[in-house]
Every structure is written in C-alpha cells, then in structure tokens.
Amino acid sequence: MEPKTLFDKVWDAHVVEKIEGGPSVFYIDKHLIHEVTSPQAFSGLEARGMKVFRPENTIATPDHNIPTENQHLTIKDELSRKQVETLTANCEKNNITLYGLNHPYNGIVHVVGPELGHTQPGMTLVCGDSHTSTHGAFGAVAFGIGTSEVEMVLATQCILQPKPKKMRITIDGQLQKGVTAKDLTLYVIAQLGTGGATGYFVEYAGSAVRALSMEGRMTVCNMSIEMGARGGMIAPDQTTFDYVEGREFAPKGEDWTKALAKWKELKTDEGAKFDKEYTYKASDIEPMLTYGTNPGMGIGVSGSIPTAKDVDPTELPTFKKSLDYMGFGLGDKLLGKKVDYVFVGSCTNGRIEDLRILAAAVKGKKKADSVTAWIVPGSKQVEKQAIEEGLVEILEEAGFKMRQPGCSACLAMNDDKIPAGKYSVSTSNRNFEGRQGPGARTMLASPLTAAAAAITGVVSDPRELF
Amino acid sequence: MPIDKFTTLESTYVPLPVENVDTDQIIPARFLKATSREGFGENLFRDWRYTSDGKENPDFVLNKSEYSGEILVGGKNFGSGSSREHAAWAIHDYGFKVVVSSFFADIFQNNALNNGVLPVMVSPEFLAKIFDAVEKNKEQKIVVDLEKQSISLNGESESFAINPYKKNCLLNGFDDIDFLLARKEKIEAFEANN
Numbered sequence A: 001m002e003p004k005t006l007f008d009k010v011w012d013a014h015v016v017e018k019i020e021g022g023p024s025v026f027y028i029d030k031h032l033i034h035e036v037t038s039p040q041a042f043s044g045l046e047a048r049g050m051k052v053f054r055p056e057n058t059i060a061t062p063d064h065n066i067p068t069e070n071q072h073l074t075i076k077d078e079l080s081r082k083q084v085e086t087l088t089a090n091c092e093k094n095n096i097t098l099y100g101l102n103h104p105y106n107g108i109v110h111v112v113g114p115e116l117g118h119t120q121p122g123m124t125l126v127c128g129d130s131h132t133s134t135h136g137a138f139g140a141v142a143f144g145i146g147t148s149e150v151e152m153v154l155a156t157q158c159i160l161q162p163k164p165k166k167m168r169i170t171i172d173g174q175l176q177k178g179v180t181a182k183d184l185t186l187y188v189i190a191q192l193g194t195g196g197a198t199g200y201f202v203e204y205a206g207s208a209v210r211a212l213s214m215e216g217r218m219t220v221c222n223m224s225i226e227m228g229a230r231g232g233m234i235a236p237d238q239t240t241f242d243y244v245e246g247r248e249f250a251p252k253g254e255d256w257t258k259a260l261a262k263w264k265e266l267k268t269d270e271g272a273k274f275d276k277e278y279t280y281k282a283s284d285i286e287p288m289l290t291y292g293t294n295p296g297m298g299i300g301v302s303g304s305i306p307t308a309k310d311v312d313p314t315e316l317p318t319f320k321k322s323l324d325y326m327g328f329g330l331g332d333k334l335l336g337k338k339v340d341y342v343f344v345g346s347c348t349n350g351r352i353e354d355l356r357i358l359a360a361a362v363k364g365k366k367k368a369d370s371v372t373a374w375i376v377p378g379s380k381q382v383e384k385q386a387i388e389e390g391l392v393e394i395l396e397e398a399g400f401k402m403r404q405p406g407c408s409a410c411l412a413m414n415d416d417k418i419p420a421g422k423y424s425v426s427t428s429n430r431n432f433e434g435r436q437g438p439g440a441r442t443m444l445a446s447p448l449t450a451a452a453a454a455i456t457g458v459v460s461d462p463r464e465l466f
Numbered sequence B: 001m002p003i004d005k006f007t008t009l010e011s012t013y014v015p016l017p018v019e020n021v022d023t024d025q026i027i028p029a030r031f032l033k034a035t036s037r038e039g040f041g042e043n044l045f046r047d048w049r050y051t052s053d054g055k056e057n058p059d060f061v062l063n064k065s066e067y068s069g070e071i072l073v074g075g076k077n078f079g080s081g082s083s084r085e086h087a088a089w090a091i092h093d094y095g096f097k098v099v100v101s102s103f104f105a106d107i108f109q110n111n112a113l114n115n116g117v118l119p120v121m122v123s124p125e126f127l128a129k130i131f132d133a134v135e136k137n138k139e140q141k142i143v144v145d146l147e148k149q150s151i152s153l154n155g156e157s158e159s160f161a162i163n164p165y166k167k168n169c170l171l172n173g174f175d176d177i178d179f180l181l182a183r184k185e186k187i188e189a190f191e192a193n194n
Helices: A006-012 A039-047 A078-094 A109-115 A130-138 A147-156 A181-192 A214-227 A238-244 A253-263 A313-326 A352-362 A380-388 A391-397 A447-456 B086-094 B106-113 B124-136 B164-172 B176-181 B184-193
Strands: A015-018 A024-027 A030-033 A058-060 A124-127 A141-144 A158-161 A165-172 A200-205 A231-233 A276-281 A288-290 A298-300 A341-344 A372-375 A423-426 A441-444 B008-016 B071-074 B098-101 B118-121 B141-145 B150-153 B156-159
Touching: A006 A141, A006 A200, A006 A231, A015 B184, A024 B184, A030 A109, A030 A147, A039 A078, A039 A147, A058 A078, A109 A124, A109 A130, A109 A214, A109 A380, A124 A130, A130 A141, A130 A214, A130 A231, A130 A238, A141 A231, A147 A158, A147 B106, A147 B176, A158 B176, A165 A181, A181 A214, A181 A276, A181 A288, A181 A298, A200 A214, A214 A231, A214 A238, A214 A352, A238 A253, A341 A352, A341 A447, A352 A380, A352 A391, A352 A447, A380 A391, A423 A447, B008 B098, B008 B124, B071 B124, B071 B141, B086 B106, B098 B124, B098 B141, B106 B118, B106 B164, B124 B150, B124 B156, B176 B184
Parallel strands: A030 A058, A030 A124, A124 A141, A165 A200, A165 A276, A200 A231, A341 A372, A341 A423, A423 A441, B008 B071, B071 B098, B098 B118
Antiparallel strands: A015 A024, A024 A158, A288 A298, A288 A441, B008 B141, B141 B150, B150 B156
C-alpha cells in the first residue's frame, strides 16, 4: 500500500463522493458555531424550509461579540445582544447544544471544544472562524469556513472541498529557555510569510513540536491560517491521549480502548510524500514580536526591523505604509519601545497554561503604572481553574485584573478596544490595521513577552527578566 | 442562497495596489454585528475609506470619482486573514462582480465564489500592466470571459484557472447546497458505514 500522510488518512476517510473535475463531498464530524458567522446560515436554511440535518453534531457558544465584564447583566450593545439572542433562538429551534453566556462551559469556541473533549483525533471539524485550525493539534482535520459553508454543514453535515496540497514543517531540537510555542509559530510565519502556505494543509513535526504540551500545540496549529494554510495538524501521541482521556465528552470505557487503538494509527507513514517541506532548528528561535501589520512581519526580540534593501522593491510601498501605521521606522529596534496596553487572551493564548506562564512570570513583581493590562481567560473553565490554582490572586497582587471569558480585544468587536495610536503587546493572532480597534498598533508576542512588557512598560526580552 | 449568473463582464475598474489586503480591512469586525447578509457594502474598506471622524478620506480610491466599475483589482494575497464571509458580502453589496489579483487567500476565494463574485488570478506581470493602464486612462476597461476563462486588457489576454464545478455553478447560478441536498442518500449511506 502506498504510504500516506496523517492528513491523507483523515481526509480520505471523510470523502463521501469525489466529484469529477470538482471538489469532494466532505463529511464533517463536528461543527462548532458562534454568534457572528451563523445567523445568515440559519436564515438561509429557514428560507429553504429546512431544519438542521444532524443537530447533535453541532455545538454552539457565543464568544466573539460578548462583553468581558458584567456578563450577568443584559448585553448593552443592541446589535450584539440581538446576535447573541439570535444564536440562542436558532439553537433552541434546532435542538443544538448551546453553551450560552454564563453557562459553566461558555468560552471561546476553540478553547471550549478541546477542554470538554469534543475535539478528538482523526475527526473532521469545521467552524465559521479561521482559527478552527487550533483543533488540528489533536490530529484532527480542522479548518475555518465561510457562512455559506456553515449553511451547507447545517443542511447536510457536508461541505464541498477540493483537497489541499500537503506541507510538512519540521522543527527539531530544543527551544531555548523563555521561548514558547507562540514564538515557534511566529518564527515559522515570519519565514514563510503571510501567504506562504496558502493552498496547503500543514503537518507540524519534529522533536520540538513533540515536546510541546497540548496547549502549546494548539497555539501552533491555531496560527496556521496566518501563513495562509488551510489548516495545521500534529500527529496524536501520548501527550494527546493523556489530555483527552477523562474529559466530559471523550469516549469512555470500551469506547475509549477502541478509539485509542484507532488513534494510534494516525501518523504519517514512512516515505509518504509532501508537496513541500521546510525544516527549522528550534535553537535558532528567539522570543518573537511582530513589528508590522500582518503576522508574517515578525522578528526576534533582539533584532531590528528590516531596512529597504531587505524588502522586495515591488512590495516596499506596502511595507512602508505598514511601518507608518505602526509609527516605526526602517531598521528600528523594538527593544525599549513604549507599550501602552497588554492583552493576554484569545484562542491562541487564552488557555490555563498561558495564565500559568503569566502568573509565574509576574509573581512578586508589579505591573508598570503606564500599562493597561487586560487578562481574558479563554473560557469559564479556564477562569475557574485559574481561581482554583491561585493564579488570579498572584495576578491581582501584581496589579493585574482578570476579565470574563471571550474573544475580547483580539478582534475588538465588543468594547475591549485599544485606542487609536496606542501600542499593544498582544498574545492574540492578528496585528492587522485596526484589528484591536481603529488605529490600534499591535505587536504580537507570547504570554511571557507580554508579561515582560507589562512589568517594564516597554518591549523587553523575557529571557533577561524572568 | 442562489447566486447571480456570471458569463462575461466588460467594465472599468478600481485599482487597489496594496499587498496582503486582509478581510479585517475589507470589513472591520465591529461592522459584523448584523444578522442578515445585506448592507455590508456601506462599510467596505471602512477604515481606509473614512477618517476617524467619519468623513470620506479623499485619498482612498473608492472616494475618487475618476475610478469606477464592477471590477476591483487588488495586490498580491488578497483576502487573507479572517474567514468572515461578510468580506465577500461587502464586496458584492458594493457592486463588484469580479476581484482581480495575482494571489488570493483560500477562504476568501471560496466565499467569493459562493456569492457570485468571481476571483480572477493573473500573473504578477499582467497585474502590473492592469495597474499601469488605469493610471494612463481612467476609462480603461477589462474584459472577463468566464466561459473562455480569459481576462483581456487592451487586446492582451491571459487565461485564468477555475475549478470546473465552480465554473458551472457561476455560469448557471447554481449553489452548493442544492448540489449537496441532491446527495442526501449518499451522505446517509456514508454515515451508516462509518
């Protein structure tokens, strides 16, 4: 038998029908929905006089557009409230499980799925959100879709998809002290550029990836879309199985034994072919920060912004426009640049491990008075665990306040907006113009680098501080 | 949702020679609060089109009356970032039927096709010619022929790729859901076997 990649194995097992000269009818095991990209899909379904085909395979949670303070009160913003209410009504009408606001399982859709055991190896999983690639950390084929495709899944549990090409990114060796999964992913994206993996599905491999925790692997897979990839995945191993076992919706008893036997087969066969391969050394990676307005514009904390001679001349106008927006100059160093806001949260870095890293770093220190810090847990479960582990207490002593769960300042749909012209060191996934609020200037970084900025009030090297 | 049929289009065009135009620029998140598909065109390129006090930014191409047409031409890697279909809705709602670039992000490309907006990928050289031509003549037109899969500028043509299934959908105004619904039995059989 021809050797197959991990991606081939999961993809091929879900093709209902291959259409000649076209995409495949592709079966979806798990569908996650939220309030922003689903209402038009439900109304489309309704216009056809249809109900949801397999309501038990869809899970809903509002996250993008909810306040992160006073969640027990009615949502003030009328349009936001209507969106959340519409999600509730659509779920009730169609018998879809909803983890609504104030539900103990509410949270960011990509934090909730894994922590409850909904996300499992070998699955296909989609959501109307590009960071659905997060779930690939479990060896699932998971990717973001548009609202028309959300409607297709609701109507038929399938979408039409051409099979992407395959890429493997191998990172071998050991990450330096103070270098995290976030730095690893920002490094890879800086190498490939923001469109460098467009058209591909990525498998991350190598000893540095294997050594990551599940949270770290989720951070890496989460950011796959930021280099244009359809998704990213990591072969499941003991780390994966230990994480999944015992979670509420994970298989139990005999089902667990059976599932485990199947999951252990989910790896790329020796000799399987990829359309593209890249290999990097973990030891080359520094704590990373972005300096521009797409996630590919990243450098090591000790480095400098490229100068004109380092940039493709045809792209120089866009490059300069980006630096103008950021208020940075060609060749500038980031170290020592003023930081006004620090945001720790999002589906990239809003998990318990991220809060543990933050708390351990700031313990016994004080936040700089000039910095406004927003710490936003990824879910109610993360919030609860952070309280139980004493992390919130440590954070409060250091001058930080934890808000309530949600997507928050990652995309600034709610009131959590960074003011125009202000600098934010953010653990989220996008530094696009206006992403964190109109005029906001975002530098993406790890929770540890964010902690360093919060303590010193300027861009700092976490390796020298903690 | 049934999509508009597309066969050929001859139109003047709007140049946006910026690389990596992400969907947050096409429509910022704070304008995604609607529960219907209509009206997003108003906020297309909101933060480039309007200043922070809500006035039209005279330097932005959509506010320059000399540029118009049903074709938007963008720089490399158009539509990157968020999967929000609202970006395709905003482009469609504003009145564009074709987006030309030398490279498209995957999800945006799917979303555009699902809404009857045709993404046309051309070579970087051809893209440069398109940008140059409109600076010389604002009345310059492009012809896009879906059946022939060709795009022409001043008598010079390039062919573009499109999945044959999607081409058929656009030519006939078919949508994917009808196609999938016709396969319900196969889907149920797949479920029974897995």
